[in-house]
Every structure is written in structure tokens, then in C-alpha cells.
Amino acid sequence: MGQELAGKIALVTGASRGIGEAIARRFAAEGATVIITARTMEPGTGRFGGTAAATETHIPIAGSLKEVAARIDADGGKAIPIVCDMSDPASRAKAVEQALAAAGRIDILVNNAATGGYGQSWDQISSAQYDRQWETNLKGPFDLMQRLAPAMIARGRGWIVNIGSKTAELPTRPFNPFEKGSGVMLYGTTKAALNRLTAGVAAELDGTGVCVNEFGPFSIVWTPGTAMAGVEKYRSLPGWVEEPVEGMAETALALATCDPNAVNGLTVYSTTYLQEIGRQIRTLDGKDILRNWKPAID
Numbered sequence: 001m002g003q004e005l006a007g008k009i010a011l012v013t014g015a016s017r018g019i020g021e022a023i024a025r026r027f028a029a030e031g032a033t034v035i036i037t038a039r040t041m042e043p044g045t046g047r048f049g050g051t052a053a054a055t056e057t058h059i060p061i062a063g064s065l066k067e068v069a070a071r072i073d074a075d076g077g078k079a080i081p082i083v084c085d086m087s088d089p090a091s092r093a094k095a096v097e098q099a100l101a102a103a104g105r106i107d108i109l110v111n112n113a114a115t116g117g118y119g120q121s122w123d124q125i126s127s128a129q130y131d132r133q134w135e136t137n138l139k140g141p142f143d144l145m146q147r148l149a150p151a152m153i154a155r156g157r158g159w160i161v162n163i164g165s166k167t168a169e170l171p172t173r174p175f176n177p178f179e180k181g182s183g184v185m186l187y188g189t190t191k192a193a194l195n196r197l198t199a200g201v202a203a204e205l206d207g208t209g210v211c212v213n214e215f216g217p218f219s220i221v222w223t224p225g226t227a228m229a230g231v232e233k234y235r236s237l238p239g240w241v242e243e244p245v246e247g248m249a250e251t252a253l254a255l256a257t258c259d260p261n262a263v264n265g266l267t268v269y270s271t272t273y274l275q276e277i278g279r280q281i282r283t284l285d286g287k288d289i290l291r292n293w294k295p296a297i298d
Contacts, residue, residue, distance in 0.1 A: 002286045004257050006031035009103045013086055013144070014113030016040045017063025018223035019163065019248045022284055023110055024068060026249035027256065028077025029286035035099045035106070037084035038113065040064045048228050049115050062224055075285055086113040086140035087132050096147045106148050108159045108256045111141035116187040118229040125186060137190035138197065145201060149210055156209040159256045160201075163248075164216035164267060168192035178234045191216070195267050202265030211260035215251050218269035219243050244293035247271040250281045 010027050014020035016038035024034045040046040041064060048061040065081035072079040080102050084095035099106060115136045117129055141162055152158025167188030171179040178184065195214060202212040219241040220226060234240060251270040254277065255263070266273075274281060281290040 002030045004030040008032045008107045010108035011035040011106050012110040013037050016065050018225050020112040021068045022245040022249040023252045025284040026253050028072045033078045035080045036065055037082050037095050038065055039085045041083050043067050087136040092143050109148050110161045112163045118183045120183045122185050133186050133190050138193050152210045153208045158210035160212040161252055161255045162198050162214040164214045165191040168195050199265050209260050211264040213255045213266040215268045215270050217243055218272045221245050246290045247281050
């Protein structure tokens, strides 16, 4: 294990599986105490919420905070699991209170938790579904930044990393089948707003020693959640590519160890950014360079 984050305390949202889990494990391998949050604490109780239908039918999904914490502990790291529903302001407030009580401070905030509405066309989105995506994907990160950044500023040091998405880019003609039929429109819209929020907050914090940067996958990361989102049929499209979850974790680590006064306000793509700065992707335990990667689920 390395020591890039020795002595640091990081909070990673949406860390019961997938990208959030990978970031938490990578941070812990570098010496950070990692506070992991998600809705699911106990193994076997996870419910998928990535499609409109799933929010009504409570489809089971693997992964829990206790399991991720156990993996981190087994690898010699330290994790503090805390339940948090990012769509609920009261849950967010309570989670921050518990995190600060447990760890005393937060040096690094990773806003990873998000929800989508795949499988539903724009004219079928209910007001409640619309509000839930904006609350989770935009207001949630904004809320946590407001709660945690002031103390970072007071200490003169802090890192905020928001997780974006390539779906924030404007679709171009001829529109591909994924844009036309997956139901990605609203999710992409919230991520486009997150781009602007990230840059705007970064500008206001510039020179304080606290940076706000955002990155997303340059393509798609095939995680348990992605596999259940109904986009399997698009994997055979021309030009469709996937990237390793380790690439997301390594990029998060790069942006959580940068000079906050020099690297601020970025909106980049994961492995593309790593190539630009000459950083190799390592395994989640940090012990080796990643080789022959496979999707998290297939």
C-alpha cells in the first residue's frame, strides 16, 4: 500500500458498490481513513434505483457498506460506513453530522452518488422522478459542498471531486440509438448542470487552498448498476467502448492529491486525463499496474 493519502480523511458517497466502492478502496490503500456512505448498510438489502421502473418495484442489487468496509479492513485500510440517502436532505445532514463526529474533519469529498431514469422517454417522466434526479445528482453534491467546504477553507486545504458523465455532452446528429432510446436525457441534463456547478464553485474558491474538480468516464464503466440499467443492448454499437473501474479510482486519487491552488475547476474524462498527466492505472490495492482488466460484472 502507498501513502499518498496518509493522514487524510475522505468521504465518498454512493460507495456500496461500483465506482464509489472502487474509489474508496483505492483511497484506503493510499492511507486515507474513508467514510463511505450509501443507502444500503446490510448485505442482501440493496435495491436498484437506476431506472424509473426499479424505483417502484424494489429490484435487489448486490453490494452494501458493510461488505465494502470489510474488504477495506481486510486489505489493511480503515473505513467508516454511514447510511445516507442523497435524495433526502435530512439524511444528508445526519450523515455529515455522523461523519464529523466519527472522524473530526473531512479533507476530501467525493460526490459520486447519483441516480438515473433509464428506460423511460422524456414525456413519461413524472414530477416526482424529475425532482428526485435533480435532488440526488445536483442538489445533493451542492449541499455537501456547502456543509464541508467552509472548514476546508478555514484549514487552508481541501479537495472536492465531483463525478460527471459523458452524457452531459450535447447529442449530435445523426442521433445514435443510445440517445434515442435509452432514456438518458434527464440524467445527462443533471450532469451538464453539475459541470457548471463545479466550475462555478471552483472559481469562487480559487486561491483558498480548496479545489473543486470533476471527472467522468470517457465511455462507460460496466458496474453492477450499469448492468441492470437496461443498456446491455447498446454494447454492440459501433464505437462502443468500456473502461475499467480502476481508471475511475485512479483519476479520483489524482484529483485528491493535486495542488489545490494549481489544479482547480477541471471537467475532464478519467483515463484521458491520466494519459495527459502521465499517470498509470493501478489496481485498487495499489500494489500493481492494472493489466488485462475486465468489467466489474459481465
